[in-house]
Amino acid sequence: MPETSRRGLLFGTAAVSAGAFLTACTSNEPKEKATAQSNGPAADDKPGTPVTIGFAGPQADHGWLNAINVNARSRAEKYSEVTLEITEGSNDTATQIGQVKTLINKKVDVLVVLPADGKALTQVGLEAMKAGIPVVNLDRIFASPQAYRCWVGGDNYGMGLNAGHYIGERLKGKAGAKVVELAGIDNLELTKQRSQGFADALKNYSNVRLVARQAADFTVESGQAKMAQLLQAQKQFDALWNHDDDQGVGALRAIQQAGRDEFVMVGGAGAKSAMDAIKADNSVLKATVLYPPTMAASAIDLARALGQGKGVAGLSEMEIPTSLTLYSAVVTKDNVDQYLPTGFS
Numbered sequence: 152m153p154e155t156s157r158r159g160l161l162f163g164t165a166a167v168s169a170g171a172f173l174t175a176c177t178s179n180e181p182k183e184k185a186t187a188q189s190n191g192p193a194a195d196d197k198p199g200t201p202v203t204i205g206f207a208g209p210q211a212d213h214g215w216l217n218a219i220n221v222n223a224r225s226r227a228e229k230y231s232e233v234t235l236e237i238t239e240g241s242n243d244t245a246t247q248i249g250q251v252k253t254l255i256n257k258k259v260d261v262l263v264v265l266p267a268d269g270k271a272l273t274q275v276g277l278e279a280m281k282a283g284i285p286v287v288n289l290d291r292i293f294a295s296p297q298a299y300r301c302w303v304g305g306d307n308y309g310m311g312l313n314a315g316h317y318i319g320e321r322l323k324g325k326a327g328a329k330v331v332e333l334a335g336i337d338n339l340e341l342t343k344q345r346s347q348g349f350a351d352a353l354k355n356y357s358n359v360r361l362v363a364r365q366a367a368d369f370t371v372e373s374g375q376a377k378m379a380q381l382l383q384a385q386k387q388f389d390a391l392w393n394h395d396d397d398q399g400v401g402a403l404r405a406i407q408q409a410g411r412d413e414f415v416m417v418g419g420a421g422a423k424s425a426m427d428a429i430k431a432d433n434s435v436l437k438a439t440v441l442y443p444p445t446m447a448a449s450a451i452d453l454a455r456a457l458g459q460g461k462g463v464a465g466l467s468e469m470e471i472p473t474s475l476t477l478y479s480a481v482v483t484k485d486n487v488d489q490y491l492p493t494g495f496s
Contacts, residue, residue, distance in 0.1 A: 194456035195464060196229075202458030203234040204451060205254030207247060208265040208289070210240040213369060214397050215420055218444035218495030219265060219289075226448035233455055244271040251275045255282055261454040264299075265289040265447070273298045285457045289450045300457060302474050303450050305442040307344035309479040310394075314417045314440045315352025317481050318390040319359055321415055321437075328359045329388040331381055333374065333402055335395050337366040345394050345419070362388060367398045374398030378405035390415050396422030396439055403428070406435060421482065423494030430487045438483045444495050446477055 204227065211217035220240065227235035236259055238250040247267050252275060254262060262279050266272035269291040276298030279286050288299035322328040332349060335342040346364070353359050365381050367373040374393070381391075382405060393399045396418045406416070418425045418439035425439040453471050456462065462469045482490045 194452065194459065194461040198230070198232045199455075199459045199461070201232045201234070202230075202261065202455050203236060203257075203259045204454045204458065205251075205257065205259035205262045205284075206235055206237040206264075206451075207251050207254060207262070208238075208240045208447075209247065209267040210242045212242070214422055214495050215442070215444055216240070219447040221495075222444050222447035223263065223451055226451040230455060233451070235451075242267045244268050248272060248275045251279065255279050255284060259284060260458040261285050261287065263287045263289055263447075263450045263454050266291050266293065270294045285454075287450045287454045287457070289446060296473075300473070301453055301471055303446055303453060303477070304475075305446060305477050306479050307341045307442070308348040309476075310419055310440045310442055311345040311348025311350070311392075312352045313348075313479050313481050314392045314419065314438075315349040316355070317417060317438055317440075317483075318392060318415070319353060319356035322356065322359050322389055324358075325389065326358055328356075328390070329362045329385070330359055330390045330392070331362060331385055331388050332364040333378055333381065333391060333393040333398070334364060334366045335369050335398070342366070342394065349392055359390075367395075367402075369395050369398050371397060371401040371404075374401030375405045376401070378402035379409070382406065382409045382411055388414050390417070391435070392417045392419070394419045396420045396425040399436070399439075400424060403434060403436060411435075417481075421490065421494055423491070423496050426482060426487050426491050426494045429482060429484055430491070432484055438481050441478075441480045441482060441490070441493075443477050443493060445493055449475065449477070 206223050208219055209216060211220050227233045236254060241247045244267055251264060255278060262284050264286060273294040276286050276293045280298060285300040288302045290304040292302055293299055318330060334346055353361060363381055363385050365377045367377040391414055393402050399418045412435055414435060415437045416435040418436060421439055421441040425436060428434050428436045456471050463471050
């Protein structure tokens, strides 16, 4: 499931070169290829220096995580000079640590790591950096900024904020509007951030009140069960925000079984099933707030630029940023065709 523990700067304002950073964090002389980051040109689509990128992610036991792997592979295939060494994902931290160590021993040029547990994988991230291998930390963030050269991920707070503003605008002028929230796993930092963003957005609309909140488990089954409980407890409300489109499949089943249609529903993450429903416009689901799995493709782009000692096209700096937070766009019937290619199954 998507997770990040910070909302990062859109572009790091104090980015340092990979070579300078790596030299600072190890007493051993880094490999020449790791110090290539210099006054080079911005990366483009033209073939460049061969780069081997090691990719390690968690087990694809959720639609979004599977889309992460798909995006990484497809982006790497776009570049003839990029070789992708991808591990078999695992949610066991010890196994994933072993997989990353194997990639380090293979002396890949750059590592992209989406850790099953950011804190637990921090040490192996540090090991890679000390070995002269720049690390692109994807989504779930390491406990130390010394463990990665660049972090790229989604904006959980922004998801809640944009969902709240969409609902608030939909309900403008409706006195005593009631909203319910179907959250994700409550002990995860990402769930807390999504709920906080949602609550902060609703504060801008004095006529809107959150009347119920239920936590689910990011699964179809939990979405159906918890939504059924919400529907039973709340006989009437005006809007629902569901944190995750996978559990939203179950939530929609419960809604249809209950014969309820007096409210609008906003989903989260950007599943293709949600976008198809939004386009069909034949259910309560009217929007979904993105947590783009395309971040994996962006991570490959950044890793390639690092390996080739290049910056990012469109930015004045000669190095890639230290942090990149993706925007949580709201997908509606008006713009769904634009985002459908990014939808995941």
